[in-house]
Amino acid sequence: MNTPIGKPARPGRPTLDRESILIDARRELAMPSRRLFGKRLLTLGGLSMLTGCSLTDNDSVNRFLIAVSRLNDRAQAALFDPKQLAPTYTEAQLTRPFPFNAYYGIDDVPVVDGADYKLKVSGLVTGQRVWTLPELYALPHAEQITRHICVEGWSAIGRWGGTPFGDFLRRIGADTSAKYVGFKCADDYYESIDMPTALHPQTLLTFSYDGERLPAKYGFPMKLRMPTKLGYKNPKHIVEMFVTNTFPGGYWVDQGYNWFGGS
């Protein structure tokens, strides 16, 4: 779905030309969740016309694609049904081994010391404080077997355990009418999500994988797991979360990926 808009141009070849926009747009329009958006707001013909007449330099193409992506965010947010559940699976369907992925290799996975780990909770919450792991482990527990879909072209079924994130938000006195929840991670990753997804019943703050304490490679000490969102929206190694009305962006969205990132 995503042309990495932020990537530097390859020498000798215009990166974001008419052709690549059309490939991107065609892919977007082919996705079932995007079809409505395509039909209502933009036709491929209209897009061809636009790309054919005015988008001659990379800057304007970038601006155009970012505008399409923001429109797409709004369309996806409007189509998001807070009660619609993502499919769940059985133990027998688990993908083994579950893949590891990050913007770095497995040897560079951050080492987080659980003993002095503290989760910082800030922003529009009445309970601004830090949480230790024993306190977090004592929260109500739920298990989930769902499919993780990565934009790099793979998907896998995994089993995560943790606490329903909506309950946690209410427990910390979050302003649930705010727009975003942002996350900072122990690596340089950061993400943010829309409040309706944060409150979705399948959104879990997870501390375990397949019945075991969450391994380092899958995001120790905790990962936010959302089966309604693509893989890159699910932050691992969370060290801070904040509730805000100011758009916080994300590691990949700031490089051109679509922010809503629904699946």
Ligand SMILES: Nc1nc2c(c(=O)[nH]1)N[C@H]1C(S)=C(S)[C@@H](COP(=O)(O)O)O[C@H]1N2
């Ligand atoms: N902190 C952090 N979280 C992250 C990433 C990352 O690089 N750092 N990569 C994201 C991407 S693109 C994917 S597909 C999943 C991979 O999670 P896994 O290693 O448990 O499969 O983590 C997401 N969350």
Ligand SMILES: [Mo]
């Ligand atoms: Mo991913």
